[in-house]
Amino acid sequence: MADxxxxxxxxxxxxxxxxxxxxxxxxxxxxxxxxxxxxxxxVSARSRSRxxxxxxxxxxxxxxxxxxxxxxxxxxxxxLMGGDEGPAHxxxxxxxxxxxxxxxxxxxxxARHGVDLARRAEKAGVALNFEAAVAGGVPIIKTLxxxxxxxxxxxxxxxxxxxxxxxxxxxxxxxLSFGACLAEAQRLGYAEAxxxxxxxxxxxxxxxxxxTSLAFGTQVDAEAIHxxxxxxxxxxxxxxAAELGYRIKLLGVAxxxxxxxxxxxxxxxxxxxxxxxxxxxxxxxxxxxxxxIPELTLVGPGAGGEATxxxxxxxxxxxxxxxxxxxxxxxxxxLTPLPHAAMQAHKGGYYVRLxxxxxxxxxxxxxxxxxxxxxxxxxxxxxxxxxxxxxxxxPSKVAGSVPVVLITYATTEAHIRLALEAMVADGYIVEPxxxxxxxxx
Amino acid sequence: MADxxxxxxxxxxxxxxxxxxxxxxxxxxxxxxxxxxxxxxxVSARSRSRxxxxxxxxxxxxxxxxxxxxxxxxxxxxxLMGGDEGPAHxxxxxxxxxxxxxxxxxxxxxARHGVDLARRAEKAGVALNFEAAVAGGVPIIKTLxxxxxxxxxxxxxxxxxxxxxxxxxxxxxxxLSFGACLAEAQRLGYAEAxxxxxxxxxxxxxxxxxxTSLAFGTQVDAEAIHxxxxxxxxxxxxxxAAELGYRIKLLGVAxxxxxxxxxxxxxxxxxxxxxxxxxxxxxxxxxxxxxxIPELTLVGPGAGGEATxxxxxxxxxxxxxxxxxxxxxxxxxxLTPLPHAAMQAHKGGYYVRLxxxxxxxxxxxxxxxxxxxxxxxxxxxxxxxxxxxxxxxxPSKVAGSVPVVLITYATTEAHIRLALEAMVADGYIVEPxxxxxxxxx
Numbered sequence: 001m002a003d004x005x006x007x008x009x010x011x012x013x014x015x016x017x018x019x020x021x022x023x024x025x026x027x028x029x030x031x032x033x034x035x036x037x038x039x040x041x042x043v044s045a046r047s048r049s050r051x052x053x054x055x056x057x058x059x060x061x062x063x064x065x066x067x068x069x070x071x072x073x074x075x076x077x078x079x080l081m082g083g084d085e086g087p088a089h090x091x092x093x094x095x096x097x098x099x100x101x102x103x104x105x106x107x108x109x110x111a112r113h114g115v116d117l118a119r120r121a122e123k124a125g126v127a128l129n130f131e132a133a134v135a136g137g138v139p140i141i142k143t144l145x146x147x148x149x150x151x152x153x154x155x156x157x158x159x160x161x162x163x164x165x166x167x168x169x170x171x172x173x174x175x176l177s178f179g180a181c182l183a184e185a186q187r188l189g190y191a192e193a194x195x196x197x198x199x200x201x202x203x204x205x206x207x208x209x210x211x212t213s214l215a216f217g218t219q220v221d222a223e224a225i226h227x228x229x230x231x232x233x234x235x236x237x238x239x240x241a242a243e244l245g246y247r248i249k250l251l252g253v254a255x256x257x258x259x260x261x262x263x264x265x266x267x268x269x270x271x272x273x274x275x276x277x278x279x280x281x282x283x284x285x286x287x288x289x290x291x292x293i294p295e296l297t298l299v300g301p302g303a304g305g306e307a308t309x310x311x312x313x314x315x316x317x318x319x320x321x322x323x324x325x326x327x328x329x330x331x332x333x334x335l336t337p338l339p340h341a342a343m344q345a346h347k348g349g350y351y352v353r354l355x356x357x358x359x360x361x362x363x364x365x366x367x368x369x370x371x372x373x374x375x376x377x378x379x380x381x382x383x384x385x386x387x388x389x390x391x392x393x394x395p396s397k398v399a400g401s402v403p404v405v406l407i408t409y410a411t412t413e414a415h416i417r418l419a420l421e422a423m424v425a426d427g428y429i430v431e432p433x434x435x436x437x438x439x440x441x
Numbered sequence: 442m443a444d445x446x447x448x449x450x451x452x453x454x455x456x457x458x459x460x461x462x463x464x465x466x467x468x469x470x471x472x473x474x475x476x477x478x479x480x481x482x483x484v485s486a487r488s489r490s491r492x493x494x495x496x497x498x499x500x501x502x503x504x505x506x507x508x509x510x511x512x513x514x515x516x517x518x519x520x521l522m523g524g525d526e527g528p529a530h531x532x533x534x535x536x537x538x539x540x541x542x543x544x545x546x547x548x549x550x551x552a553r554h555g556v557d558l559a560r561r562a563e564k565a566g567v568a569l570n571f572e573a574a575v576a577g578g579v580p581i582i583k584t585l586x587x588x589x590x591x592x593x594x595x596x597x598x599x600x601x602x603x604x605x606x607x608x609x610x611x612x613x614x615x616x617l618s619f620g621a622c623l624a625e626a627q628r629l630g631y632a633e634a635x636x637x638x639x640x641x642x643x644x645x646x647x648x649x650x651x652x653t654s655l656a657f658g659t660q661v662d663a664e665a666i667h668x669x670x671x672x673x674x675x676x677x678x679x680x681x682a683a684e685l686g687y688r689i690k691l692l693g694v695a696x697x698x699x700x701x702x703x704x705x706x707x708x709x710x711x712x713x714x715x716x717x718x719x720x721x722x723x724x725x726x727x728x729x730x731x732x733x734i735p736e737l738t739l740v741g742p743g744a745g746g747e748a749t750x751x752x753x754x755x756x757x758x759x760x761x762x763x764x765x766x767x768x769x770x771x772x773x774x775x776l777t778p779l780p781h782a783a784m785q786a787h788k789g790g791y792y793v794r795l796x797x798x799x800x801x802x803x804x805x806x807x808x809x810x811x812x813x814x815x816x817x818x819x820x821x822x823x824x825x826x827x828x829x830x831x832x833x834x835x836p837s838k839v840a841g842s843v844p845v846v847l848i849t850y851a852t853t854e855a856h857i858r859l860a861l862e863a864m865v866a867d868g869y870i871v872e873p874x875x876x877x878x879x880x881x882x
Contacts, residue, residue, distance in 0.1 A: 018733070022591045022592075022733055023591075025593070025732075026590070026591050026592070026593070029590065029593075029658065029771065030590060030591070032658070032767075032770075032771035032772060032775050033586075033590050033766075033767070033770055033771055034590075131588070137733065137734040137737065138737060139583075139584050139587075139588035139589075139737075142580075142583065142584075142587065142588050143580050143583075143584075145474075146583065146755060146758065146759065147572070147580035147583050147751075147752075147755045148580075148751065148755065149467070149470065149471060149474050149475075149754065149755055149758045150463045150464075150467050150471070150750065150751045150753075150754030150755060150758070151463075151467070151751055152466070152467070217470065217473070273719075275716065275719060275720075275740050278714075278716060278719050279716075290751075291466075291747070292459070292463055292578065292747035292748055292750060292751040293578040293741060293742055293747070293748050293751050294742060294748075295741065295742075296578065296579060296580075296739070296740070296741035296742075297738075297739070297740040297741065298737070298738070298739050298740075299716050299737070299738040299739075299740070300734060300736065300737035300738065301734055301735060301736075301737075306732070306733035306734070307733055307734050307735075309591065309733060310588075310589065310591045310592055310731075310733040310734050311588075312591075313590065313591030314587060314588045314589065314590055314591060317587065317590045317591070318587065321764070321766065322763075323762070323764055325474070325762065326473075326474070329473075329474055330470070330473035330474055331473060334473050
């Protein structure tokens, strides 16, 4: 059997300690699969003495992760610190420039510096693996990078943030407000004290940027992503979606068409019958539409120490077997700049919820403004206060107004925005309209 | 760039011709991903002149697939002929013994000769890849063999046969009989003229045998599988399942416990809320329960020329990049003989549908026989003929009898069988009882 693969781990939070545990537990199977053992040689973390439930005394200790990354006694550097700048960035660069392969779970780092880091890895001829950076234990990177290489991919989309999916699932199931469900998620440890990064869609955007690059062979470009969070979703919206045969999910969506690549993160209406609509709680799901495979969906745990560690260990096993691939599936020099499709050109159906002034002519006025922009309506539901579906309990409601829900046939973002602006200018609308894009199979 | 990888394809049906098409269509992306081109060098098929919609004149022709397998001008032999004996077996053996890697979609061949072929591949130090053999375009082999290597797997189960799932979906949706839906599937090309292999569960069993080996590190052992088909499922069963919150799917299930490994293929009640229950039509799905990943589900096209070819091309790309793995995830000498758990020891809940003689004491007699075996009932539904759920249209019904549906709590196969035998002996039951196992999350 070949020499063991000696790894150095920087960052010993839940994922780091779970990685050590999995490597122990599966030592025999890993050696059998890889033809060599995988052993932890050295570690680095903020605190050496913190109780992690495992002993780290058997490993060499580094105060400085960058020094660990440069250590010639490790064969792989595992970066589990997080952060898109500072020590994580410096350490990953240092390892790659030394010719040491890297495994990382750091989506923020890759979303920002992915192309540069891929270039460094390729120059050194070593692996830069990041299965754990997207959807935790779901092997979506390997699927896109290896299994689907025979496919032209048209679309990749998914539920990539467990916090948001948990909150939306709870709001729908219990009829509770966004604020109440966020507080609950925070109590249960599913949401951070400062939840902005998750609920604002930014975490999803980082992951989507990586999936887009892998799916389309384009340079990672997180700046080009249109991002909306779930803060403005109300129980009214969830009830209306249910009534109309949809569920609301925070999706990251990347599509390719003649006009370019669209990357967007926003609350989305998905038909109730789709696999992705069935995904509840903190679970993640990714769906891929490709020419040879009409739809492939992967569903599984998107977070958690052990699930994420499972992805880290899979990446390590690939390296132990000698696999070296271009990090984004093709050499970084062959990744094309992302042909950014403007959000205004987005085509699709829309859910629109309006608070309309309760006076004659308002409904006709709204219909006219839609027609002017060539927008056809699939359905229109108007119910008076106290009505079964859109009635009652929404604190955002305004007296003297009537809630109206419209579902449009496919139109463009530019047209629907112009139509809504005109309605607002007409004085028909008493609060900011709610606009949710519909994603079809 | 390295020399092209020259492949020889034996078998030019839909999968073979789709493979050639995909290799053409994705030539640039494949070369970028693999660092070398993948080119078809030679082909073999039953007929040289048949119109396949693609020209095969540019490839060298072999009448004999074994001669193609032995040709020194190919770097990989792709076997797409099918059959567990004869030319397919001989050709794959010949290629491996020559030191030529093999890609195959042939589940029957691997279910029967997997361990021997793996040994030959390892001896030659070459790959034997078979992603296309299970669940078509769904990358389940790669997921088990590579991505989940950090996990102890407890269970793998799935919908592995599109024909059966199509028939069950149609029976449920339309209330049509098994025979009518089978005829429809045959008309649409989803079922063979002789459908026994699919509807009897044997195709699912071949695929399950491969998944079991990969999941548990055991020798492929298709003989040990308990196999039941879907022929006896009635619209009555599907309606009762729906009423009770379940759907009926033909599953292949492999579980590991202290008593050994259970491998079984049979119609199964799955809770309606599970991802696998949502899978309709010819789609396949595989779910994995592992220690680090509580549940991972992959859903996608299980058949079709292009989807299966996508898996073949993924396998070829791995070989083009130089990847060589033990075919079943660990060296064949380290695969343990399957510790076969007897079906009589199977533990789980059961759905039992009985036609009970319509006379006093029958219900009490049935309850007593269950109690004697320590079987607790979760629910019992008895409805008279013409009742809403279990009434009316089943031709198997017998006058003077009442349909009774029982759902049991977990018991053993041995106990439920003994209880049913006793009821039959008592004369309470007028037709063979229907027994469907329940699979929980």
